[in-house]
Amino acid sequence: MKQPKILFLVVIALLPLILVSCSGTAQPKGGWSGPAVHDGIIYVGTRDGRVVAINSSTGGQNWSYPIDPPAAIYTTPIVDGELVYVGTYSGRVYALAIARGIERWVYPRTGSIGAIVGSPVIANDTIYISNSDGMVYALDTTYGDLKWKSEPLAVKLWTSPTVMGDTLYVSTFDGHIYALSMETGELLDWSFKSQAGFASSPVIYGDTIFVGSFDRCLYAIKIGSDVPVWKFPQEKPAGNWFWAPPVVNEGIVYAGCLDGKLYAIEAKTGEKLWEFDTGKPIVSSPVLIGNLLIVANEAGNVYIINSETGDGERIKNPDNADKPTINTQIRTPLCAREGLVYIRGEDNQLYVVDIEKREVSQPIPLTEEE
Amino acid sequence: MNPWDFIIANPVLNVLIALSHFLFGQFGLAIIALTIIVRLITWPLNNRQLKSTKALQDMQPKIQELQKKYGKNQQKLQQEMMKLYKEAGVNPLGCLWPMLIQFPIWIALYQAIMRALATTPENLLDLSHRLYSWDIVNQVIPLSSKFLWLDLGQPDPYWILAIIVGGTTWIQQKMSQAPAVDPRQESTNRIMTLMMPLMFGFLTLMFPSGLAIYWAVSNIIGIITQYFATGSWGYLKFRSPFPSKPAKGKQTSITEQR
Numbered sequence: 001m002k003q004p005k006i007l008f009l010v011v012i013a014l015l016p017l018i019l020v021s022c023s024g025t026a027q028p029k030g031g032w033s034g035p036a037v038h039d040g041i042i043y044v045g046t047r048d049g050r051v052v053a054i055n056s057s058t059g060g061q062n063w064s065y066p067i068d069p070p071a072a073i074y075t076t077p078i079v080d081g082e083l084v085y086v087g088t089y090s091g092r093v094y095a096l097a098i099a100r101g102i103e104r105w106v107y108p109r110t111g112s113i114g115a116i117v118g119s120p121v122i123a124n125d126t127i128y129i130s131n132s133d134g135m136v137y138a139l140d141t142t143y144g145d146l147k148w149k150s151e152p153l154a155v156k157l158w159t160s161p162t163v164m165g166d167t168l169y170v171s172t173f174d175g176h177i178y179a180l181s182m183e184t185g186e187l188l189d190w191s192f193k194s195q196a197g198f199a200s201s202p203v204i205y206g207d208t209i210f211v212g213s214f215d216r217c218l219y220a221i222k223i224g225s226d227v228p229v230w231k232f233p234q235e236k237p238a239g240n241w242f243w244a245p246p247v248v249n250e251g252i253v254y255a256g257c258l259d260g261k262l263y264a265i266e267a268k269t270g271e272k273l274w275e276f277d278t279g280k281p282i283v284s285s286p287v288l289i290g291n292l293l294i295v296a297n298e299a300g301n302v303y304i305i306n307s308e309t310g311d312g313e314r315i316k317n318p319d320n321a322d323k324p325t326i327n328t329q330i331r332t333p334l335c336a337r338e339g340l341v342y343i344r345g346e347d348n349q350l351y352v353v354d355i356e357k358r359e360v361s362q363p364i365p366l367t368e369e370e
Numbered sequence: 371m372n373p374w375d376f377i378i379a380n381p382v383l384n385v386l387i388a389l390s391h392f393l394f395g396q397f398g399l400a401i402i403a404l405t406i407i408v409r410l411i412t413w414p415l416n417n418r419q420l421k422s423t424k425a426l427q428d429m430q431p432k433i434q435e436l437q438k439k440y441g442k443n444q445q446k447l448q449q450e451m452m453k454l455y456k457e458a459g460v461n462p463l464g465c466l467w468p469m470l471i472q473f474p475i476w477i478a479l480y481q482a483i484m485r486a487l488a489t490t491p492e493n494l495l496d497l498s499h500r501l502y503s504w505d506i507v508n509q510v511i512p513l514s515s516k517f518l519w520l521d522l523g524q525p526d527p528y529w530i531l532a533i534i535v536g537g538t539t540w541i542q543q544k545m546s547q548a549p550a551v552d553p554r555q556e557s558t559n560r561i562m563t564l565m566m567p568l569m570f571g572f573l574t575l576m577f578p579s580g581l582a583i584y585w586a587v588s589n590i591i592g593i594i595t596q597y598f599a600t601g602s603w604g605y606l607k608f609r610s611p612f613p614s615k616p617a618k619g620k621q622t623s624i625t626e627q628r
Contacts, residue, residue, distance in 0.1 A: 031491075032491070074491060117491055155514055155516075158491060158494075196509045196511075197511060197512060214508050214509070214511045215505070215509055237503070237505075237508075239503075241498050243498065281499070
């Protein structure tokens with residue numbers, strides 16, 4: 001009888017399970033921090049857990065600030081006055097001097113709050129952060145003191161809050177949109193409940209909130225109303241989630257979808273004006289330069305699309321026209337400044353696309369300089 | 371999409387999420403329901419295994435006779451044992467196949483739990499590529515990982531599940547045991563009987579509690595079905611046939627599948 005030996009083999013066969021468990025699937029991998037440009041300096045979180053300031057003219061790093069202990073950065077840095085702010089997956093908010101990258105304050109000073117995934121917003125000398133503990137935090141921008149934190153709004157908040165007037169709007173994975181007083185953090189009377197959860201951060205245009213949902217639809221919700229103005233598509237859901245927040249300009253909503261299509265939708269009626277198929281999931285919001293929409297898909301292709309007609313062209317890879325525009329995945333928010341679009345690739349390099357010339361520059365490595 | 375994802379991983383993931391929709395959005399209940407479904411699907415295999423186990427246990431007197439007759443000639447003893455098994459239509463090694471078949475299910479379930487709970491932003495984005503376009507699937511995303519005292523994406527911090535999984539594994543082991551043919555094998559069997567519960571208890575401390583729920587529920591179902599299918603508690607009451615070391619017992623582990 002060889003049963004025990006076979007049982008030993010069975011036990012050994014369990015090892016792959018252990019390996020799977022140790023493969024880090026529960027750990028974040030570098031984050032999706034997008035670039036922010038201010039006075040010719042590009043601020044971005046790197047995949048190895050640093051915040052760097054890069055001279056946009058030379059491509060050299062002015063300074064580099066390592067998050068300690070190392071942590072993924074999903075938030076796009078935000079510059080206000082002399083400070084640049086960033087939230088980390090380790091649950092801390094950092095304020096760094098833009099001149100030299102010196103830490104001015106960190107919140108909390110000891111320990112951490114929940115993981116920060118949604119990018120913070122700043123208004124009235126206050127930085128507002130949605131957090132994985134389900135609460136929104138309001139911190140003083142100068143000293144990092146806590147002004148208030150909201151009651152728990154959901155199990156976790158991974159979307160960014162949006163400011164409109166003196167109100168903060170937050171979308172949640174369980175399908176709520178809450179309105180909070182920016183002064184006190186108290187919930188206001190109006191909230192909206194949807195059957196499916198909201199995948200994207202809310203975008204406000206006029207008195208309407210546009211937000212993507214896990215039911216593969218984009219919703220237009222009038223503030224104060226209990227029913228959506230419209231949902232898009234009206235008949236059959238899209239091919240996947242509207243993950244990235246849409247862009248709204250001159251009465252038209254431009255929404256990228258994980259089904260690979262960019263949709264142009266009439267903001268008032270929800271009627272589709274045109275669609276442009278990039279073929280691969282669109283994770284990042286498009287950006288507008290004049291009447292041109294620049295959109296990137298996850299495969300690394302960057303497209304320039306006429307916002308009026310929906311006609312578009314792919315920007316070619318400088319080394320091989322058959323390859324994607326850049327040789328890596330794109331999941332981070334894009335940043336447009338003065339005819340240039342800045343993209344942080346998943347290869348931890350920064351790419352600059354010149355829209356007029358339809359050219360991609362040589363990538364700027366974001367690795368630590370010697 | 372690779373064949374593994376297409377044939378096993380993604381169907382398990384979508385069925386789990388769909389079950390959550392029908393079970394009040396409770397992912398833990400969905401795991402329990404899936405466990406029952408898996409046990410139903412594998413019932414023909416389980417049933418054959420239970421019958422084999424019962425037959426092996428019923429053959430105990432004949433095996434003792436062979437022990438007395440050929441105790442000094444191990445080769446002859448093995449031959450006679452195999453002959454006996456053949457006559458009775460029992461394949462002792464065949465009992466292991468149902469267990470081996472469960473490995474892909476465990477791996478798929480582990481992946482499904484981690485993917486469905488989407489504990490990191492990358493997991494959530496990855497999930498979007500794996501979901502079917504069923505309304506019931508998309509309406510419950512993202513799922514809550516809370517169930518009773520557990521975070522289903524994390525090991526049980528209070529060790530309660532580890533004790534349940536280890537204990538039920540031990541009971542099932544004891545119920546599934548069949549006679550050993552020599553003292554050397556008996557020693558190995560004793561180690562195995564101890565090692566399997568310890569190992570699964572240890573794995574429960576390492577793996578997401580959602581997977582441990584699957585093990586625990588599967589064990590409990592296995593114990594109940596075995597009791598009713600064989601009409602006894604098997605070797606939970608068994609005494610060793612070897613007169614030289616009566617206190618230790620001589621048993622062969624035919625491990626029942628979880």
